[in-house]
Amino acid sequence: MAAISLRKLRKTFGELTVVHDIDLEIADKEFIILVGPSGCGKSTTLRMIAGLEDVSSGDLIIGDLIVNDVAAKDRDIAMVFQNYALYPHMTVYKNMAFGLELRRAPRDEVDRKVREAAEILDITYLLNRKPKALSGGQRQRVALGRAMVRSPEVFLLDEPLSNLDAKLRATMRAEITKLHRSLNATFIYVTHDQVEAMTMADRIVVMQDGHIQQVAKPQDLYDNPVNLFVASFIGAPQMNFYPVTIRETDAGFAVDFGGTLLPLPPRLTPENLAPYEGQEVTLGLRPEAFFERMTSEHDPDMFAQLDGVVDYAEPMGPEIHLNFAVQGHSTTARLSPRFAARPGDTVTLHVDMSMAHLFDPKSERSLMAGPAA
Amino acid sequence: MTAARAVAPKTTAPKSIVPKTAVTKRQRKRREMLVAYSFIAPNFIGFAVFTLGPILFAFALAFMHWDGSNPIEFAGLENFWKLFEDRAFKSAFWNTIVYTIFVVPLTLVCSLGLAILLNQKIFGRNFFRTIAFFPYVASLVAVAVVWNMLFNPDFGPVNMALYNMGIDPSDLPGWAADRDWAMVTIIMFSIWKSMGYFMVIYLAGLQGISAELYEAADIDGANSWQKFWRITLPQLGPTTFFVSVMLTIQSFKVFDQIFLITQGGPGTSTLVLVYHIYNEAFISWDLGYSSMVALVLFVLVLTITIVQFRLTEERD
Amino acid sequence: MTVTIKRAPKARFNWGKIATYVIVILVSLTMLAPFVWMLSASLKLNRDVFAFPIEWIPSEPRWRNYVDIWSKIPLGLFVYNTAKLTVIVTVLQLLTSSFAAYAFAKLRFPYRNALFLAYIATIAMPWQVYMVPQFLMMREFGLNNTHLALICLQAFTAFGVFLMRQFYMSIPDELCEAARIDGMSEYGIWRRIMLPLSMPALSTLTIFTFVNTWNDFLGPLIYLTRTELKTIQIGIRMFISQYSAEYGLIMAASVVALIPVLIVFLALQRFFVEGIASTGLKG
Structure with a gap:
């Protein structure tokens, strides 16, 4: 099971501490959104969970294992990057199949999973194209598809919608919410956009300056902000x-x-x-x-x-x-x-x-x- | 459950028990380090043995006496004092400076001009670019032979053409065979040989300038000349800096064309520092002194590079 | 009230364009003239080489020159030696540089910056500064008069590492991170992500390395004294000293020395400007 706990998790870069001993319990299959202004430490926290940044101190626990020092590929996670990070020299199909092939999954299973994911995301007609020939929205779907095919326990999404235009963003919000329900996995999603946080999350984690300000369900957060920062950050126009x-x-x-x-x-x-x-x-x-x-x-x-x-x-x-x-x-x-x-x-x-x-x-x-x- | 699941060994211990760690921090750090060093090792070992080592050895040799076969003797600063008595060193030093002073700005202007011409939309642009670049990749030995023939003072086509244009035979330049013209010949050759390369660097720089800047200037009513001085040149600042540093370093290192065209002569008229290093090492086998001249060359190059860096920093 | 609509006059005839063409063609001719002269002289008898006015296209091309050069000196052997050295050096250079550059650009490890600085510092160092100690060291290793010596001193350059690293820096880190999460080892990322993406940089480095090794003459001049080891550049020098008046033959041999470089350059040049632009070689 993929419950995740952060215990006194800290990240320092030299003298600078960007994440201050945060504690957070994420339930299995929860959709949790880390939100805050840029530089608040939300992306660094996500990258620590992914295994892309070292944990400076504290423990990161996935399931019942401290994974501080487990390589990213062994954490049973998938990640969707802000700029999608699709391999430019591979077709969409290859991009999606790559992770499975590296894990030596049988060819027909790979094919089935890629086509299934492409079907769900409505990108079957793009499978033979290269990323360069795709629009922003299409790349976004491919990036999601690449994460989906491996059916990981945990999805990490780092501002996945920030490069899309407003209309597409609204569509994709709904789609990601649907995906979460159908995939049956834990979603950890980072954004600076409070609308995304409010509309999609089971619980929202508001961060500022490397500290967690409040963890609550969206409506709770709106109705009962614990401090001035949360009160002014959530809600537009501002309080x-x-x-x-x-x-x-x-x-x-x-x-x-x-x-x-x-x-x-x-x-x-x-x-x-x-x-x-x-x-x-x-x-x-x-x-x-x-x-x-x-x-x-x-x-x-x-x-x-x-x-x-x-x-x-x-x-x-x-x-x-x-x-x-x-x-x-x-x-x-x-x-x-x-x-x-x-x-x-x-x-x-x-x-x-x-x-x-x-x-x-x-x-x-x-x-x-x-x-x- | 796919294969992906099986990787991290998951215990079935109840939640209350302290979770287990799969790998320790030290193990992982060490692994990462070994991987990184394994990437670097093939190149770095070769580089350290065949480049870094000899460089350090060269610095040490500058303070030694050695002829390559007898035992090395410590010389202190003797090689250094010898520089001041060595008239050939003095010529070599000044010839290097003169060469650099002419080659750097002339090549800079020529290659920039060429780049601007060949950045326009003209027919056969790639063909012309290839032609301009070709002297740079052409074998130096081969083109030096041609150059020597073309500029042969007695029967070379260049002097024949000048003679046919009505220049008196006694006024015809002696090119590589003449004390006063030898350096000019070398400088012309160097510019011809390397301007294509710097043109390519300028082309890359020009392509990095946003077209919007020129469109804005068009709307503001700038003419081509103003656009060149107000947009192109300032935008190329970093490129020009890079080109001038490269050219300066290259000029201080000039050797090959001199070896092939004039052998440093006539007299010492084209003797440059590297040529002097070569002579002292492989002709006189005075390895300590040769290394001392090399050290001077290195200090010069380093100083000029640092000064150029400072100047750009101040300007920005 | 009617308004008459007039058409604004079209811009005047573009004299600037004409001037551009004239200058470009003149400059190209200057750049090209020595090569054309070389080619033309290579097809002439010695006594006709310096005839004036220049006969650019020989009326009776003497193709024999291109036959004779192979028997006067062991030109075939020289070409073989040069080709062997050039190919080995270029392959080693490409492999080891891109390998090391990947670590410098995308991995974190102790002393990374210090090691990279060691490379950078030697870029500004003229080879001639350390060519003597390098020569003595090679002699000590018993590598004097071997091709291995030249391979060792040309295959591991700071320039190659620097060029490749600059290019890799321009590839987003996210791509490597995605590959790590996908389950690839660092070696796999280098092989299957970085290499396929670095064609412009690899082409640029290939041109530089190939051209430098093929054309190098000071290295072979110092290290190779036995005839059977010599490269084509040294061979032509040898030819000139033995047959100094055989202008037609000298020119024919020079043309032969130019051709491989021309082929490699033409094959890879379409990547070249892009390579220079993307590797930060423009400063």
Whole structure:
């Protein structure tokens, strides 16, 4: 079985540590996505799992074996590279068959597996071409096919979609998800694109500066980011942040935003909030927490009003992204496309505070997450 | 389960037990190292024995007296002081400098000009490129013979043509046989022989310049001349640097054509450093002194290469 | 209101193009003239070689010259010796250089940079600086007057390793990594991935090595004193010193010495500019 554990895994290049003692348990057949800005250590982590980089310290366990020093070819993994790394002098067929031939698989078995994979990926008509004669999307499929034919326990994918155009990317996302279901293998996927992470992963691992920031299911990650970095990295347009002060009122805790008192949702318990009474914290509101008007579905106790001066509006088709300034803080809201506002107008918007997040400005951690471990 | 699965020996131990390691880090590192060294060894051993060793030996010999058969004696700096009394060394030194000063810029300009001409879309372009490159690959012995015949002062076709153009027989150049013309002959020969090679290097450089730059310049209204000075030449900077370093090193090493055309003469008019090294070693069998001259040559080449590197770094 | 639409005049006749052709043809003639003269003289009697005006195409070509040269000196043996040396040196050079270059470009191991620096440092070193100690050492090994000496000193050059390494650096690392995951050994990657991809570099190195070995005369001059070992370049020198007035024959022998290089060059030249461009030989 191909459960994978990273235990205090570290990678240093000379003086520079790019992966800091990370711990991660990946379940068998899970689709896990490592996401983060460039240079966060996600690719290095993947390459360590692949056996392309040495492990500086810590243990890398696949199944029940420490594989730190097992050669890449003996780890029962396959990898899809960002630039596909197809052998330019071999046909598509040969590219896909190569790994099996090297393992001395019988010729008819190789042929069957290559044709099966080509069938699934719809590239049978390309089998006799060389990579040079393929489009980007076709190369991508061949790279996937090459990984598939060996039916490995673990698939490693290093930003496999980053060289494709937006439309093709959307198609391939769906296909890779389907592949994962049909192949019955563990997928570890690296990307900087949070849309890919959100749409495909069973669990997402957010990394920054060589540290794991949070590991969670996509919706969890979106709803309950543990710190400011995760909150701002996941979600587009980004979450809006404001400096506010915690106040205790007769109705419980609230935040004071430049004189306006905003209610707080019950998930922020008095235990979370009491230590911060009178202190400044960071309020985070996603763009969809803003509304033109309240409807019957909304809980009036959780709503407040904020005034802002419109900067510009970006029509997206089904919605508009309204950029405006609230007490000098630049804010983006997702509103219905019928909302009419011109630059310079003053608008009043309703805020659903049940969606509010609060962060400790010093530790940058969510107040719900409690103090740092 | 395919063969792929069988490679790593998997234990059936329950999860709670500490996982086993298949290979230790040291074993793997050692294996990787052995593989890498096995790649390098065939070439490196030959290189170390037949090139690196002799080079170190040469540096040591510069401070020895040896005639190749009697025992080696330590000489200290005696070979070095001898340089200053050796008039042939002095000529060789200056002749090498003169040769370099003329050959480097002239070859540079000729090969760049040729490359620009042959980078245009003209009919038979590859044919012309081949012709321009051919002298470089042609046997030096053969072309030197032809050169000697063509430039024979008494009955060679070149002087015959000059005579027929009305030049007085007493004014005809003596080429390789004349003290004043021998170096000119060698320089002309060298440029003719090697410009094709540097042309190819410039061609590669020219093909690396993005066509967009020229398109942008066209839209800005630049003419061909401006495009050459503002785009082509600056973009070729690294190529020019490489070519000039190569040319300089090659010029300091000049020997073959001199050996074949003038034998260093007449007198010492085309005696160069390498020729002096050759004479001292294989004619006089003064191996220590010969190595000292070689050491001077090496220091010169090294100094000039470093200076050229510095100059480019400053410019960039 | 009607607007008359005029066609902008076409660019003037391109005098620049004409000038380019004129210069190119003149330069080509200069480059080619000595060879044409050589060929023409090789088909003439000695007394006609220097006739003026030059008769470029001999009215009575003397093909006999090309027959006579083989009996005057052992030219056939010289050609054989040169061919043997050149082929062995070129094959060894290609194999060992590309082998070593793979490690320098794609593997990590201790002292990699130091070792590579040792190669680089000797590229700028004139051969003449160490040719004397090298000669003495070969004599010590008893390799004086053997072909092995010339093979040893020409087959393991820093230039070859440098050229191949520069080319391998331009092949993406991902390709090797994919091959490693596919289960190939490093030797397999060299053989089945790198070699097939390095045709331009190998052709370039072949041209350089072949040409240098074939044309080399100082090495054979120093190492080979016995006639039966000599190469064609030394042979022609020998011919000149023995028959200095036999201009037609000398030229015929020179033409024979040029032909193999011409063939190799023409066969491989289509890779040449690409090879130079992709091996970083342009700086």
